[in-house]
Amino acid sequence: MIPRHFQITIALVLLAILVSGIVIIRMTHKEEALTLQAAEAAPAAPMLNGKQEHIQLLLAYDDDQALRWRPADVFLPADRNLRAREMLRSVLAQYLQMPSPHPLAKGADIKDVYFISDDTMIVDTTAQFADGHPSGILLEELTLASLIETLTANVPGITRVKFLVDGKERETLAGHADLMSFYQTAAVHELAKEFE
């Protein structure tokens, strides 16, 4: 026969184990959620030091379906690729703020920008940039024209631009605008003029 006080002790110990187990599981889930949230909110690339420069950004305005040049002071590093990436991130930063002239999904960012030849540039975006982009011919074309024109206005020598999404080719941005082709900057300039 087990003494009563011993039974009570064992029951309390088991209860304590059960409660602490539940608490640990809940804390683990909370931690994972916070980590995921932080990863989504964090920029795709580290912030860089650089010299503050005055540049022009071509921004899309959905309300009147227009593209307009806006001045901006941006910290730009010396490296050509990194400079281009920071310029594009400045454009996206304008779209991600509230209220936004051209809303994009949270997590829309530029992962990488690099030249594959003297005049051809690859722009690699995050998956959220395309996955969460509002669907519509005009909305998608305004985004691409805004990014390409900002690049060509501030980085001399670019004649062709190609977009990747999370390192891979994608057929369209959100069902409409072509992402498979290389964009000739001269043709995009003509397209952008229609909206300026």
Add this chain to the structure above:
Amino acid sequence: MHWSKTGAALAVLALGALCCARSEVSKTIALQAQIPQASATPLQTEPNTPAGIQKHAPEFFVMIDPSHGGYDKGATFGGKLVEKDITLRLAREVRKQLEERGIAARLLRESDIDLGLDRRAEITNEQRASLYVALHAGRPGRGVRVYAPILTDTQQTSAGRFLPWDNAQSSSLSQSQNLAHAVSEELKKKGLTVASLGVPLRPLNNIAIPAIAVELAPDENDLQSLENQKRQNNVATAIALGIVQVHSQIGARQ
């Protein structure tokens, strides 16, 4: 018995290789309009092709593309209205208006099916359509937008009788612009707000005939206007009248 099994296996392998090769070719190049890609094989209904595509094409017909479909809903409006449904309804109305004016028309999809952009272009080229009209619905703004294709990458050049897939539209650009202009004018006559634009849009650039896209833009305060029967009828009639205008310029295909 052993030999017959080996033979059958070889035949299956050869067939598989042929299918792979055909798929690869169709991805990379488009044949000129005069010699569409499928000219070597008889036109036939494939499992993933839309219903209603006939074996023999009439001399002049319009291919109407209700954009999106299946898992690809396109744009959504107010949660319930989706682009793929709006475009299908409008496409049926455009076909009706064209047929009333004596012009044959076909839809690239008759129901809610998945159809990739490349496949839409392939069917249109294979079927030797005379004109291609893609229908869309999207924000922002209001009224109707008419898009003519523009080529953003002109570095690719044709190789003999083959055109680069991305620039298959190059030989029809001016006719596409004429068609867009004619449709825009008819829409204006109906009192609709119209914007005419040139955009690099798929699958327009992969299509080797005159091609345009027409996009309905909803009034933000009245999203149901996209489903308004009178409005759809007005837009469809204007598209049909624009096509009638350019019909004589383009002529019937032989």
